[in-house]
Amino acid sequence: MTSEKVSCLIIGSGPAGYTAAIYASRAGLNPVLYQGGQPGGQLTITTEVDNYPGYPDGITGPEMMINFEKQAKRFGTDIRYGLATEVDFTSYPHKVIIDGKKEIIADSVIVSTGASAKWLGIDGEERLNGRGVSACAVCDGFFFRGQDVVIVGAGDTAAEEASYLAKLCRKVYLLVRRDEMRASKIMQKRVEMLPNIEILWNTETVKLNGEEDLESVVVKNNKTGEETVLDVSGFFVAIGHKPNTDIFKGYLHMDETGYIQTIKGSSCTNIKGVFACGDAQDNVYRQAVTAAGTGCMAALDAERFLMEHEVEVIMEEASA
The missing domain is CATH 3.50.50.60 (FAD/NAD(P)-binding domain)
Structure with a gap:
């Protein structure tokens, strides 16, 4: 050596x-x-x-x-x-x-x-990184002003970034894998009080659609198995x-x-x-x-x- x-x-x-x-x-x-x-x-x-x-x-x-x-x-x-x-x-x-x-x-x-950043490892995540997919709402949220977005996570970071996005975006879907959040009570309260944030409980991401840019997100309720397509242009991962x-x-x-x-x-x-x-x-x-x-x-x-x-x-x- x-x-x-x-x-x-x-x-x-x-x-x-x-x-x-x-x-x-x-x-x-x-x-x-x-x-x-x-x-x-x-x-x-x-x-x-x-x-x-x-x-x-x-x-x-x-x-x-x-x-x-x-x-x-x-x-x-x-x-x-x-x-x-x-x-x-x-x-x-x-x-x-x-x-x-x-x-x-x-x-x-x-x-x-x-x-x-920790990623979900789902279909389309790597391919659309930087073209609608991000791990930093503070860095990239500005580009989605007035648009509909998804954020994934259940901790304080996810709650904080959802609140930040709510100031810029028309609609924010917060995907929580379980029926409760890990975030502190005060952060949960802040999210719940914002009218343009919709929390989807027991929900996981299936795949991301779009060739050049993100066009929609397919999510699934892990209790019922029902899948839903969310027409959004931004997908933020906030799982740590x-x-x-x-x-x-x-x-x-x-x-x-x-x-x-x-x-x-x-x-x-x-x-x-x-x-x-x-x-x-x-x-x-x-x-x-x-x-x-x-x-x-x-x-x-x-x-x-x-x-x-x-x-x-x-x-x-x-x-x-």
Whole structure:
């Protein structure tokens, strides 16, 4: 196995990783960034992005990530293809294995591996992703203003996104698989009070219809077996996200769902020299702009850590 020593290693791309790279490069940390299994992150499967500041006419997700990557390269970031497959944070400097065959020894590590939306796995879901199918109502709800849409889910996120869509859309069907919701009582009450939200209990999605764009959704009552066709142009999945943090388990503190826990007001984890940013540690906002903000924090925290560590080493050498 080959080995390489770096000052700052960034694991994962997307708004958080690329922003961390921009700041780390400008600070002279000579960062190396491995893009991960989905270079550019979730935005690469998003069509129009209208809510990121600085793009008055909007931009597509893939175009935005190309711009982020170009900017990071402009300042000298070493951007590479590759997936982190294993880490060892038991000693310092930290060790990260890339693609199971290369060892990176890093003085600082920025984790920006993101999170992946959970999908239903039904017919038409992947094909129509970005063409009527979405996993983020806040990101894409604007495009369905005045239209009829479906949202799937029963937790607080689904209730919150249904309420958000109700402000924009003519009709919102909320599909709940059981005869009750998991959402908090106050969130359920909010949904029930909105006149243009119709909750379909004991209802599951069968398939999505449409060639170029979503045209309708076939749903089934799992008690009676009766199928119904809903003529809608939007289909939102709100059944949760899974943070891409499995390789860090046992090293970094996480919540019960796998989101990395950081020290309040920083990107610092429980391991010195390891920082987390973006959707790998944010289970609340999950927006491109907030991910970029935490990427900036991570680079600044890493720079501060490396400076302090260098001073400590110099002091140790002087007292030896």
